[in-house]
Every structure is written in C-alpha cells, then in structure tokens.
Amino acid sequence: MNDCRTRIFALSDVHVDYEVNARWVQSLSREDYRHDLLILAGDITHRLPxxxxxxxxxxxxxxxxxxxxxxxxxxxAGDRSERTSLQKYADVVAVAEQSGVCMRPYLHGNVLIAPLLGWYDYSFGQPSDELRHLWTDFHACRWPAGFQPEDVAAHFTRLNNTLSVQGAARVITFSHFLPRIDLLPSYVSSSHRVLDPVLGSSRLERQLRALGSSMHVYGHSHINRRIELDGVTYINNAFGYPGEERIAARGLLCIDEL
Structure with a gap:
C-alpha cells in the first residue's frame, strides 16, 4: 500500500491492440496507485474504443x-477517405478528456509535469526509399494537402509554445518521440539505424531545454533506458510488443517521489 508520498510512474508503448497487453492493463491493482501519478507517453492504440x-x-x-x-x-487507415490525422488527433483529445486523462501541463505542488507534442522532422536524418516503403506512418497517416513531416512537427511545436512554467520550482517533461538521437544505445545495430529519421525531432530537445526540464520521459524506441545527458535525466519505459522482453521491461516504472 502507498504512504502519504506521491509516486510518479512512467510508461509508454502499451499497444493494447495485443490482447495480452490489454489484459495486463486491466489486471493492475485498483488500490496500490490511488495517490500516484502516471506519465503515459503514447502509442496505446489507433482504435478509439x-x-x-x-x-x-x-x-x-x-x-x-x-x-x-x-x-x-x-x-x-480504414477510416473514411476525407479524414485526416489532424482530425484524428482532435478525436484523441476528446477521448482523453472523456476518460478522465489529462493532456495539459499539470502542477503538483511546485513540480510541473508538461507534455510535449511532436512528430519527426528528419532532423535525425533523411528517410531511405526502404523506410518510406516499410514505415506504417507513411501509409496509415493522412495529412492536409501539402503537409510534409516537417510541417506536422512544426504544427505540434506551435501547440507546445503556449506552455508556461510559472509557479514551478521543477519541471518534468514528456513526449512520445525522442528529443535527441543519442538516446539510442550504442549497441543498436546498423541495420536498425535505418529508422533514425522517424524516431524524433531536435525541436523537442530545444523546447524541453527552454522550459528548464530536469527530467524527460519519452517512448517510441521500445528500448528502455535511463541516462543523464547535459544535466537532464532521460527515461524510456516502454511496455512494448509481446516478445520484446529483452528490451522492454513490460511493467510500471517509478521514476520519482514527491
């Protein structure tokens, strides 16, 4: 059972499209986390229900x-043809609100926990023809006419620009996408580095630095790690796909106590 302190847990990439992952979510205790916060860094499912x-x-x-x-x-993919991914984002915001989940900055005492929306903008490299063929986003997302990934990243960056750290003595930020490419461990093979262009954006790094973040939670890579770089602690705790036990912890991670 919990004491009077508030724990902060981090989790990403739950992918409840897989039944075993969905069962894990439903199996979580209804008592053990009643005083705690959860940072949920994206990739739950593309299905709204x-x-x-x-x-x-x-x-x-x-x-x-x-x-x-x-x-x-x-x-x-599979939606009516005129529907764009920006419209889908608006639906996701509505679902989150209806579900009692917050997508806005949250001040707990004097600690601000702030979400950073994002997309990749090829600041980590240009995509190969192989990546454009294999990466599902290129086929499953639909953007307004003329929108390129750089435009998508810029759009979400502008939404982040309204963030304020007023009243906060400490800032924790989180995003789905990686804010810097050196968060990938050195052991990642060259054959997997073809994914670098779609892993994140240096825009996120600039924003979290501007906010004075001391800790940043991210997802997307499915490679769990905790590392300090240039004074910021970066944490990835992905649940991941079934079978990814070696790189994804497949459980909640307590990253701090308040």
Whole structure:
C-alpha cells in the first residue's frame, strides 16, 4: 500500500491492440496507485474504443494520468477517405478528456509535469526509399494537402509554445518521440539505424531545454533506458510488443517521489 508520498510512474508503448497487453492493463491493482501519478507517453492504440478503455482503466487506478499521443494514435487507415490525422488527433483529445486523462501541463505542488507534442522532422536524418516503403506512418497517416513531416512537427511545436512554467520550482517533461538521437544505445545495430529519421525531432530537445526540464520521459524506441545527458535525466519505459522482453521491461516504472 502507498504512504502519504506521491509516486510518479512512467510508461509508454502499451499497444493494447495485443490482447495480452490489454489484459495486463486491466489486471493492475485498483488500490496500490490511488495517490500516484502516471506519465503515459503514447502509442496505446489507433482504435478509439480501445484507447478509451485503456485510458479509463488507468484513470480509475491513478490519482492523475498525464498523456501524450504517439504516432499510432494518429493512424487513419480504414477510416473514411476525407479524414485526416489532424482530425484524428482532435478525436484523441476528446477521448482523453472523456476518460478522465489529462493532456495539459499539470502542477503538483511546485513540480510541473508538461507534455510535449511532436512528430519527426528528419532532423535525425533523411528517410531511405526502404523506410518510406516499410514505415506504417507513411501509409496509415493522412495529412492536409501539402503537409510534409516537417510541417506536422512544426504544427505540434506551435501547440507546445503556449506552455508556461510559472509557479514551478521543477519541471518534468514528456513526449512520445525522442528529443535527441543519442538516446539510442550504442549497441543498436546498423541495420536498425535505418529508422533514425522517424524516431524524433531536435525541436523537442530545444523546447524541453527552454522550459528548464530536469527530467524527460519519452517512448517510441521500445528500448528502455535511463541516462543523464547535459544535466537532464532521460527515461524510456516502454511496455512494448509481446516478445520484446529483452528490451522492454513490460511493467510500471517509478521514476520519482514527491
């Protein structure tokens, strides 16, 4: 059972499209986290009903759930042809609100926990023809006419620009996408580095630095790690796909206590 302190847990890439992952969410204790916060860093599912079910389950178990969508949430493959991924984002925001989950900055005492929306903008490299063919986002997302990934990243960056740290003695930020490419461990093979262009954006790094963040939670890579770089602690705790036990911890991670 919990004491009077508030713990902060981090989790990303739950992918409840897989039944075993969805069962894990529903199996979480309804008592152990009643005073705690959960940072949920994207890639829950592209299906809105399953997203609502998952977010509601977390909201019923934690005092506060803070959420930022990932790339999977913005997939529109199979939807009516005129629907764009920006419209899908608006639907995700509505589902989060209806589920009791927060997508806005949250001040707990004097600690601000702030979501950073994002997308990749090729600041980590240009995509190869192979990547454009294999990466699902290129086929499952649909953007307004003329929008390129750089435009998508710029759009979400502008939404982040309204963030204020007033009243905060400490700032924790979180995003789905990686804010810097050197968060990838050195052991990642060259064959997997083809994914670098779609992993994140240096825009996120500039924003978290401007906010004075001391800790940043991210997802997307499915490679769990905790590392300090240039005075900021970066944490990835991905649940991941079934079978990824070696690189994803497949459980909640307490990253701090308040």
């Amino acid at each position: 399953e997203l609502a079910s998952c977010l509601s389950a977390f909201a019923e178990r934690f005092a506060k759930v803070l959420f930022v969508p990932g790339n999977h949430e913005l997939w529109v």
